[in-house]
Amino acid sequence: MLDNPTESYVTADGRTIGAVVMEMRGITLRFGGVEAIKDISFDVREGEIRAIIGPNGAGKSSMLNVISGFYHPQEGEVFYKGSKRPPMKPFQVARQGIARTFQNIALFEGMSVLDNVMTGRLNYMKTGFFSQAMWWGKAEDEETKNRAKAEEIIDFLEIQAIRKTPVGRLPYGLKKRVELARALAAEPQILLLDEPMAGMNVEEKEDMSRFILDVNDEFGTTIVLIEHDMGVVMDLSDRVVVMDYGKKIGDGTPDEVRNNQEVIDAYLGVSHD
Amino acid sequence: MPDQLIFAMEVTANGLLNGVMYALVALGFVLIFKASGIFNYAQGVMALFAAMTLVGIQEGRVPFAHLINAIFGTHVHHFGFDPNAALFWPFAIVSFLAALVIPITALLTKRVSILGFLGLEAITGGLFLFVWLVPAAPAILLTVLIMIAFAYLVQRFVFKHLVGQEPIILFMATIGLAYFLEGVSDLMWGSEIRNLDVGLPQGVNDWIDVTTFEALGYGLFIDNLDIAAAIIAAILVMSLIAYSQYTKNGRAMRAVADDHQAALSVGISLNYVWILVWSLAGIVALVAGVMWGSKSGVQFSLSLIALKALPVLMLGGFTSIPGAIVGGLIIGVGEALFEFAIGPMIGGATENWFAYVLALVFLVFRPQGLFGEKIIERV
Numbered sequence: 126m127l128d129n130p131t132e133s134y135v136t137a138d139g140r141t142i143g144a145v146v147m148e149m150r151g152i153t154l155r156f157g158g159v160e161a162i163k164d165i166s167f168d169v170r171e172g173e174i175r176a177i178i179g180p181n182g183a184g185k186s187s188m189l190n191v192i193s194g195f196y197h198p199q200e201g202e203v204f205y206k207g208s209k210r211p212p213m214k215p216f217q218v219a220r221q222g223i224a225r226t227f228q229n230i231a232l233f234e235g236m237s238v239l240d241n242v243m244t245g246r247l248n249y250m251k252t253g254f255f256s257q258a259m260w261w262g263k264a265e266d267e268e269t270k271n272r273a274k275a276e277e278i279i280d281f282l283e284i285q286a287i288r289k290t291p292v293g294r295l296p297y298g299l300k301k302r303v304e305l306a307r308a309l310a311a312e313p314q315i316l317l318l319d320e321p322m323a324g325m326n327v328e329e330k331e332d333m334s335r336f337i338l339d340v341n342d343e344f345g346t347t348i349v350l351i352e353h354d355m356g357v358v359m360d361l362s363d364r365v366v367v368m369d370y371g372k373k374i375g376d377g378t379p380d381e382v383r384n385n386q387e388v389i390d391a392y393l394g395v396s397h398d
Numbered sequence: 399m400p401d402q403l404i405f406a407m408e409v410t411a412n413g414l415l416n417g418v419m420y421a422l423v424a425l426g427f428v429l430i431f432k433a434s435g436i437f438n439y440a441q442g443v444m445a446l447f448a449a450m451t452l453v454g455i456q457e458g459r460v461p462f463a464h465l466i467n468a469i470f471g472t473h474v475h476h477f478g479f480d481p482n483a484a485l486f487w488p489f490a491i492v493s494f495l496a497a498l499v500i501p502i503t504a505l506l507t508k509r510v511s512i513l514g515f516l517g518l519e520a521i522t523g524g525l526f527l528f529v530w531l532v533p534a535a536p537a538i539l540l541t542v543l544i545m546i547a548f549a550y551l552v553q554r555f556v557f558k559h560l561v562g563q564e565p566i567i568l569f570m571a572t573i574g575l576a577y578f579l580e581g582v583s584d585l586m587w588g589s590e591i592r593n594l595d596v597g598l599p600q601g602v603n604d605w606i607d608v609t610t611f612e613a614l615g616y617g618l619f620i621d622n623l624d625i626a627a628a629i630i631a632a633i634l635v636m637s638l639i640a641y642s643q644y645t646k647n648g649r650a651m652r653a654v655a656d657d658h659q660a661a662l663s664v665g666i667s668l669n670y671v672w673i674l675v676w677s678l679a680g681i682v683a684l685v686a687g688v689m690w691g692s693k694s695g696v697q698f699s700l701s702l703i704a705l706k707a708l709p710v711l712m713l714g715g716f717t718s719i720p721g722a723i724v725g726g727l728i729i730g731v732g733e734a735l736f737e738f739a740i741g742p743m744i745g746g747a748t749e750n751w752f753a754y755v756l757a758l759v760f761l762v763f764r765p766q767g768l769f770g771e772k773i774i775e776r777v
Contacts, residue, residue: 219665231660233653244653248665250646311664
């Protein structure tokens with residue numbers, strides 16, 4: 126079932142995972158002489174939660190940056206929805222329906238939570254300059270619709286209470302949630318999460334895990350996430366890619382990965398020659 | 399009322415109106431600095447270039463006349479007709495048709511509500527009235543188009559290639575741009591002092607003169623041009639604020655000003671926003687150039703008003719639109735009052751340096767300016 130890229134399958138807990146929506150083929154990324162990613166290939170299926178794990182410096186974030194267009198690999202190709210993706214700028218990738226969050230939170234600190242979430246809707250606003258300039262007419266209509274969507278996401282992530290608060294004043298855990306809200310507001314097909322639980326306490330981690338599962342369940346969003354907390358990842362994801370020193374050392378269901386000797390070595394710190 | 403107090407009132411009023419002009423120049427700086435972190439040294443030269451272009455079009459001069467004559471051995475200098483007048487009918491007809499057709503079509507095709515119809519009508523009708531009532535309107539609109547083209551060229555050929563560079567490099571690029579643009583301006587329109595008249599009222603305001611004379615026994619001398627400049631500046635600032643708060647592009651501008659990476663990740667093209675911001679700065683430069691040019695002629699010294707904007711920015715903060723305005727007003731009033739009260743004792747001409755001293759004092763006590771973002775370094 127997993128071998129056929131165009132066929133969908135049903136998981137043990139009864140969720141349907143679709144066909145392959147995105148595929149990395151032989152990605153190699155170099156910074157000067159350093160190879161951050163070495164010839165990595167993997168695919169992402171529609172509706173699944175796909176995790177990329179690995180120790181610090183394994184190249185996970187670089188991989189995510191390749192997907193979202195912030196880095197351009199020297200070799201290899203990204204296939205999205207069946208066709209090869211030309212080199213793209215990050216904003217073009219975002220317009221294709223791939224939203225992301227950042228490891229070190231990149232929010233608009235000076236704006237309110239609502240305004241931040243509304244920026245996620247920018248690509249849904251198409252009204253021309255003139256009615257925009259005065260905000261009347263169609264723009265008014267559009268603003269109302271997009272606002273409704275933004276409020277829906279805000280409700281969903283339970284951040285109504287801080288809607289009008291400037292983001293700069295929020296604690297870390299809430300900022301992470303606002304960033305997720307902004308990414309969700311774009312109604313992405315694929316959501317990239319870069320260490321969504323880094324620096325959180327146990328309670329916050331549980332909250333975030335719940336939200337990620339809910340997003341996947343409610344909106345059917347495909348999620349690619351990076352995490353180095355093994356425990357969380359194993360509970361959350363359908364399939365896992367394991368990276369170490371820029372190479373892929375494992376790929377499969379959490380159970381398969383857990384029993385992979387190379388993965389165990391990487392995490393226990395067996396020396397590399 | 400003692401004479402001294404009345405004089406002080408007059409000085410304050412004139413200082414305030416002068417401050418509006420400073421604020422206008424500072425505003426151009428703030429727009430670009432906020433969105434791209436570039437301190438645009440060329441803002442003053444942009445004002446000169448815009449004013450020169452406007453005068454050139456109004457007087458019907460051939461751009462690059464010296465260059466053309468030198469290469470082809472010709473003797474062209476004027477078009478022999480008034481481009482402003484020639485453009486009047488095309489502009490008037492197009493804007494009239496736009497006012498007639500766009501809102502009604504939009505209403506009939508149910509793309510807008512009645513409220514939207516009125517809004518569209520207000521914009522297109524306003525444009526038509528502007529062309530119809532302001533004699534210099536075609537030349538002004540053409541100059542706006544040229545400033546937008548300039549913004550595109552600057553972004554395409556200079557700053558697009560400098561993305562992610564150190565602020566000092568970007569600053570150096572704007573210095574280069576300033577001298578380049580100054581040269582282009584010379585080459586295009588010559589370097590003589592030109593008289594600019596776009597039909598703004600000039601001379602002492604009689605109504606204020608008479609009213610204050612009856613009330614106080616002394617008629618305050620306020621120039622109509624200053625009042626007009628203040629009103630236009632106020633309208634400009636309000637529309638800029640409305641634009642940045644309530645439109646898609648405005649939101650994108652604020653997003654880029656806040657965080658480049660985050661802006662990219664929600665699908666905003668930095669390039670597009672920067673062209674937009676440089677265009678807006680160009681339009682602000684045009685307005686500033688028209689105001690200063692109407693007051694003291696369009697000449698090279700116009701580009702030096704940019705230096706007056708520096709203390710305004712130190713005072714108000716580099717990232718705040720209200721800061722630019724309040725800073726401009728404080729500098730305007732401060733230097734006028736200082737010259738009035740202290741100037742005679744120390745030999746006058748204090749306007750040249752007072753603003754900078756005030757700014758230095760501010761730097762010591764509040765380095766981020768009145769409205770700037772507080773600089774907090776986490777350790």
